[in-house]
Amino acid sequence: MSNSKLAVFGGIPFISGPLSSFQSIGEDEVTAATEVIRGGILSAYIGAPGPGFMGGEKVQQFEAQAADYFGVKHAIAVNSWTSGLIASVGAIGLEPGDEVITTPWTMAATATAILHWNGIPIFADIDPDSFNICPKSVEKLVTKKTKAIFAVDIFGQSADMEALRAIANRHGLRLLCDTAQSPGALYENAYTGTFADIGGFSLNYHKHIHCGEGGVLVTNDDNLARRLCLIRNHAEAVVRTEDINELSNMLGYNFRMGEIEAAIASVQLSKLQGRVESRQRIASELNEGLNNLSGLNTPKVSLGATHVYYVYGMTLDIDTIGVSRARLVEALRAEGVPALVVGYQNLHMLPMFRHKIAYGTKGFPWNSPYCTSDIQYGPGLCPTAEKLHNETFLGINICMNELPPEDVAKIVETFHKVWTQLDQLKS
Numbered sequence: 018m019s020n021s022k023l024a025v026f027g028g029i030p031f032i033s034g035p036l037s038s039f040q041s042i043g044e045d046e047v048t049a050a051t052e053v054i055r056g057g058i059l060s061a062y063i064g065a066p067g068p069g070f071m072g073g074e075k076v077q078q079f080e081a082q083a084a085d086y087f088g089v090k091h092a093i094a095v096n097s098w099t100s101g102l103i104a105s106v107g108a109i110g111l112e113p114g115d116e117v118i119t120t121p122w123t124m125a126a127t128a129t130a131i132l133h134w135n136g137i138p139i140f141a142d143i144d145p146d147s148f149n150i151c152p153k154s155v156e157k158l159v160t161k162k163t164k165a166i167f168a169v170d171i172f173g174q175s176a177d178m179e180a181l182r183a184i185a186n187r188h189g190l191r192l193l194c195d196t197a198q199s200p201g202a203l204y205e206n207a208y209t210g211t212f213a214d215i216g217g218f219s220l221n222y223h224k225h226i227h228c229g230e231g232g233v234l235v236t237n238d239d240n241l242a243r244r245l246c247l248i249r250n251h252a253e254a255v256v257r258t259e260d261i262n263e264l265s266n267m268l269g270y271n272f273r274m275g276e277i278e279a280a281i282a283s284v285q286l287s288k289l290q291g292r293v294e295s296r297q298r299i300a301s302e303l304n305e306g307l308n309n310l311s312g313l314n315t316p317k318v319s320l321g322a323t324h325v326y327y328v329y330g331m332t333l334d335i336d337t338i339g340v341s342r343a344r345l346v347e348a349l350r351a352e353g354v355p356a357l358v359v360g361y362q363n364l365h366m367l368p369m370f371r372h373k374i375a376y377g378t379k380g381f382p383w384n385s386p387y388c389t390s391d392i393q394y395g396p397g398l399c400p401t402a403e404k405l406h407n408e409t410f411l412g413i414n415i416c417m418n419e420l421p422p423e424d425v426a427k428i429v430e431t432f433h434k435v436w437t438q439l440d441q442l443k444s
C-alpha cells in the first residue's frame with residue numbers, strides 16, 4: 018500500500034472517507050440546559066451592587082466547581098475568553114502607553130486585549146521546541162515602560178513560567194497567561210493558568226471543553242478577582258467609592274455568561290480529564306508511528322510539563338527531507354490527511370500592527386504622547402516564529418476529535434506512504 022501511486026500524481030487517496038466524527042455534547046448537557054430553560058431564569062445578573070452582581074445559581078456553581086478543579090481561590094466565568102483577556106489586562110491597571118511583552122505565535126486576541134486598553138504589544142520571539150514565548154527574548158525587551166508579560170500556553174503545554182516569573186520579579190512586572198489551549202495540562206504539578214497572576218480558559222466550540230461560547234478566569238489574588246468581577250459587570254455603575262485607584266479601567270462591560278452556558282460548562286468540566294487523556298493517547302500513537310520518519314520532529318514536551326495537545330505540533334527539517342513543506346502538504350492533503358495546520362500565527366506581520374491602524378487612522382495609540390518609543394513591527398522581528406510559520410511548522414489539530422486507534426493508524430500510514438516516495442515529490 019505504501020508503494021501505491023501517490024494521490025497527488027493521480028493515485029488512489031489513502032484515506033478515502035471522513036474519519037470518525039466526534040460529538041462533544043451528550044445527554045447530560047441536554048438535561049442540564051433543559052433544566053435551566055424550564056426554570057425560565059436564563060441569566061440572573063444585575064449590573065448594580067447587591068446579590069445579583071455575581072450572577073445566577075448556575076454561573077456561581079460553575080465558578081465554585083472550576084475553582085475547586087483548578088485549585089485556585091477564584092474562578093470567574095465570562096462570555097468568551099476574549100472578554101477574559103480584555104478583563105485581565107484591565108484588571109492589572111494598565112496605563113495607556115504601557116508596554117506588555119507577548120508572543121506573536123498565538124490567536125490575535127492575546128495581543129488585541131493589550132491594545133484594547135491602549136497598551137503597546139511588544140512581541141518576543143518563541144522557543145523552537147515548545148513554540149512558547151522565549152524568556153531570553155523577553156528579558157531583552159524589558160524597558161521602563163514595561164508593565165507585564167503576557168505568556169500563552171500554546172498548543173497545550175505551559176510556557177516556561179518559572180523563568181518568566183523570575184524576570185517579572187526582577188523588574189516588578191505582572192505575569193499574565195492565556196491558557197485557552199491548555200486546560201488540564203500540568204506545570205510543576207499544578208494546573209496551567211494557576212501560576213500566573215491571572216490565567217484562564219476558553220470554552221468556545223473548538224477547545225477541549227466548551228459551552229458554545231464562554232471562558233473562565235482563574236486567579237489567587239483577591240484584589241485582581243474583585244477588579245475582574247467589576248469589569249465583567251458594569252463596573253462604572255457599581256463602583257461607588259471615592260478611591261481613585263479603584264476606578265482605573267473600570268469602564269465596565271457586559272462580559273457575563275448566561276445560565277444555560279454555565280450549566281453546560283459544568284457538565285463539560287467534569288469531562289475534561291477524559292478529554293485530556295484521550296488527546297494524550299492520540300498523541301502517543303502519533304509519536305510512535307511518526308518518530309522514525311527522517312526529517313520529521315514530533316512534539317517535544319517541556320521539562321516539568323504535561324501536554325494536552327490542542328494541536329499536535331511538529332517541525333520539518335527541510336534539508337533532510339529534500340522537499341518543501343508546501344509540496345509535502347499538497348501530497349498529504351491529496352491522500353486525505355485531515356486537519357493539517359500549516360504554519361501558525363505571526364501577529365507582528367498583521368497589517369493592523371505593521372501599519373499601526375487600531376483606533377482610527379492616525380496611528381493611535383503608538384502615535385500619541387503616551388507612547389514615547391519608536392515601535393516597529395514587521396519581518397525580522399521574531400526570526401524563529403517567522404521561519405516556523407513560513408517554512409518548517411506542520412501540525413495536526415487533534416483537539417476536536419476523539420480519533421480511535423484505527424484512525425490514528427491511517428494518518429500514520431499515510432505519512433509513511435508519502436515519506437517512502439519523497440524522491441518522486443522532488444522531481
Ligand SMILES: *Cc1c(COP(=O)(O)O)cnc(C)c1O
Nearest residue numbers: 097098099124126197219220221
Ligand atoms: C481560542 C483562543 C482565544 C479566544 O477565545 P474565545 O473564547 O474564542 O474568545 C484566545 N487565545 C487563544 C490562545 C485561543 O486559543
